[in-house]
Amino acid sequence: MPFGIIIRGIAGFYYVSVKDDGIYECRARGIFRKKGLTPLTGDRVAFTVTDPEKKKGNIDEIIDRSTVLVRPAVANVDQVIAVIAVESPEPDLLLLDKILVTAEEKGIKAVVCINKTDLDKDGNRAKLRLPYAKAGYDVIENSIEETEGFNKLKGALRDHISVFAGQSGVGKSTLLNRIMDTVVMETGSVSQIGRGRHTTRHAELIELPEGGYLVDTPGFSSYELSGICYDQLQYLYPEFEEHIPKCSFTDCSHVNEMGCAVRKAVDEGSIEEGRYIRYAELYKVLKQEDAAKYRKGSRKG
Ligand SMILES: Nc1nc2c(ncn2[C@@H]2O[C@H](COP(=O)(O)OP(=O)(O)O)[C@@H](O)[C@H]2O)c(=O)[nH]1
Numbered sequence: 001m002p003f004g005i006i007i008r009g010i011a012g013f014y015y016v017s018v019k020d021d022g023i024y025e026c027r028a029r030g031i032f033r034k035k036g037l038t039p040l041t042g043d044r045v046a047f048t049v050t051d052p053e054k055k056k057g058n059i060d061e062i063i064d065r066s067t068v069l070v071r072p073a074v075a076n077v078d079q080v081i082a083v084i085a086v087e088s089p090e091p092d093l094l095l096l097d098k099i100l101v102t103a104e105e106k107g108i109k110a111v112v113c114i115n116k117t118d119l120d121k122d123g124n125r126a127k128l129r130l131p132y133a134k135a136g137y138d139v140i141e142n143s144i145e146e147t148e149g150f151n152k153l154k155g156a157l158r159d160h161i162s163v164f165a166g167q168s169g170v171g172k173s174t175l176l177n178r179i180m181d182t183v184v185m186e187t188g189s190v191s192q193i194g195r196g197r198h199t200t201r202h203a204e205l206i207e208l209p210e211g212g213y214l215v216d217t218p219g220f221s222s223y224e225l226s227g228i229c230y231d232q233l234q235y236l237y238p239e240f241e242e243h244i245p246k247c248s249f250t251d252c253s254h255v256n257e258m259g260c261a262v263r264k265a266v267d268e269g270s271i272e273e274g275r276y277i278r279y280a281e282l283y284k285v286l287k288q289e290d291a292a293k294y295r296k297g298s299r300k301g
């Protein structure tokens with residue numbers, strides 16, 4: 001039984017790419033519907049060929065998914081390229097941290113791409129790089145004028161299923177088009193894109209010449225940290241990890257307790273202060289949300 005990966009799904013047809021054998025147009029068997037299981041772009045599947053000439057088939061089995069993204073709906077994404085621009089737009093570091101936290105929570109490798117380095121006047125690229133390099137992330141600096149960073153990025157994409165994420169205007173579509181050496185996505189300002197058109201569309205996987213796939217839409221369009229509990233947030237900051245066991249209190253939130261090793265590391269400079277301040281901010285938001293949920297729950301009960 002051949003195996004492949006769903007690169008696109010349209011109206012009940014799934015296009016399954018098979019290594020060295022092209023693309024099969026498949027339907028999903030009734031059993032999936034009965035089980036309430038819908039194949040997703042990115043799913044690895046086993047299928048039966050029903051028409052070898054026309055390359056048609058029936059999907060028999062979906063291999064267990066390693067990850068599931070909801071918006072865009074894609075399975076098995078294993079890498080997010082979090083893009084931030086040196087300027088234009090002004091870096092939204094809280095958003096960047098939310099993307100990284102979301103990736104950590106889903107077990108997806110994250111790479112930080114500092115883009116538009118051609119616009120850097122005040123050494124902002126170094127200021128952006130340091131905290132994330134310190135936290136252990138691979139940081140790639142790039143611009144449309146650069147080839148070294150761009151080649152690094154292409155290397156990082158190899159053999160992964162990757163998705164770009166980041167603010168509008170940071171250059172994600174430009175990057176994607178350059179990687180594919182063709183216009184895959186429209187670029188430009190938000191106001192120019194999607195006007196009078198359907199903006200919701202299904203995600204597709206683009207096969208990279210060097211191996212691996214890229215999701216053709218920006219990922220993580222919902223940046224609310226849904227599903228993350230406030231007391232778990234700390235574990236989604238890689239640079240906190242070695243300090244957490246040294247806090248005086250085992251249930252330390254690292255926000256205002258005495259004898260907090262995380263805060264000590266901030267004071268000593270091994271954790272960047274901005275990352276820490278944004279952690280504390282997110283912690284408070286998640287805790288308030290949790291309290292609100294609890295109040296709602298007890299009213300009902
Ligand atoms: N100066 C500069 N502008 C860029 C660079 N990359 C993209 N842009 C421009 O930034 C704008 C937004 O790019 P786009 O790819 O649409 O961003 P997206 O919203 O993240 O997909 C466009 O006008 C691009 O031409 C870069 O490296 N340097």
Ligand SMILES: [Mg+2]
Binds near residue numbers: 172
């Ligand atoms: Mg875009």
Ligand SMILES: [Zn+2]
Binds near residue numbers: 253257
């Ligand atoms: Zn602590």
